Amino acid sequence: MTNSHTPSPETPTNTSPSLSENTEQATFAGGCFWCMEPAYQEHEGVIDAIVGYAGGNASDASYKLVAKGITKHREAVQVTYNPEKISYEELVDIFWRQIDPTDSGGQFADRGFQYTTAIYYHNDEQKNIAEKSKQKLQDSKKFEKDIATIILPYTTFFSAEEYHQDFYKKSADHYKRYKKGSGREDFIEENWAKEAALLYSEEQETSDTPRQEYEYTPEEIAKKRANLDPLSYHVITEGGTEQPFENTYWDNKAEGIYVDKVSGEPLFSSTHKYDSGTGWPSFYKTLKEDSVTYHEDDTLPVTRTEIKSKMGESHLGHVFDDGPEDQGGQRFCTNSASLLFVPKEEMKEKGYEEYLYLFEE
Secondary structure: OOOOOOOOOOOOOOOOOOOOOOOEEEEEEEOOHHHHHHHHHOOOOEEEEEEEEEOOOOOOOOHHHHOOOOOOOEEEEEEEEOOOOOOHHHHHHHHHOOOOOOOOOEEOOEEOHHHOEEEEEOOHHHHHHHHHHHHHHHHOOOOOOOOOOEEEEOOOEEEOOHHHOOHHHHOHHHHHHHHHHHOHHHHHHHHHHHHHHHHHHHHHHHOOOOOOOOOOOHHHHHHHHHOOOHHHHHHHHHOOOOOOOOOOOOOOOOOEEEEEOOOOOEEEEHHHEEOOOOOOOEEOOOOOOOOEEEEEEOOOOOOEEEEEEOOOOOEEEEEEOOOOHHHOOOEEEEOHHHEEEEEHHHOOOOOOHHHHHHHOO
């Protein structure tokens, strides 16, 4: 990563993690490995994701050597996963959504062979899946240029120095600035996130299955989360916070209900929404008493109360005691990225008819 990493005397571990029963490995080079690790780390079925150096047949690798671009190694992420819970196809799909697959000279601000993209297959099945996925992306004409990512047999992987592992957690501010400044974040938003959000919206509009029960298995929840746009994924699974006044629903005044973007369970109503002046969707009560669960949050010096959806366990935001006094004094401060708005006119066809009473005069 150009001017991003500081050389360290630490020595990388020159072996891949050992495999246990019901686990497999997948290896992807997507440019800056800082940005590839979090894309996999939180997924259901992923046992571990570590960053390192893949490719070639050398007996050693380190950041100091690889960063010079004179080795056969690429920065990569190696994923250990349970194929019964997440498929290799899904892992490849996640890979595509993190990169510019048409760039043959690196990724975004990082240039050189060590930052070029590749899928390293561990067996013939992975090879076939990767090749079909690449061809499908090529045939889709999503990009004007040809897909430059290459598919290679797996040879070696050396774990990167410890300070690189979980960098997005250890140095969150540095990581966020880098991802934004490198151009990766904007590219993902423009080329992958908007499309994912549109597809999700279309899926909701065309679904004929009422969702009153909201009983999804952990595997189904994980699959739905995997299809989220990056911002929604960050907020829902990592407890992130979107920008105030620059989100979808903060000033939405239409009548309807707000449901969990992942599970579809009803959470809030426009009849309980008010302008808190904070720039986030705010409600003075939940749709039902047990709509959300409450959790102690000590990530800031002041302890807060986090709220999550009951079924989907999606991070929604926090509840505070500075709401309208005449309505109980609570403020449920939420993120638009966690929610999906269902207009009153569509509630019946989408399975939320029981809540239409809220809008009766």
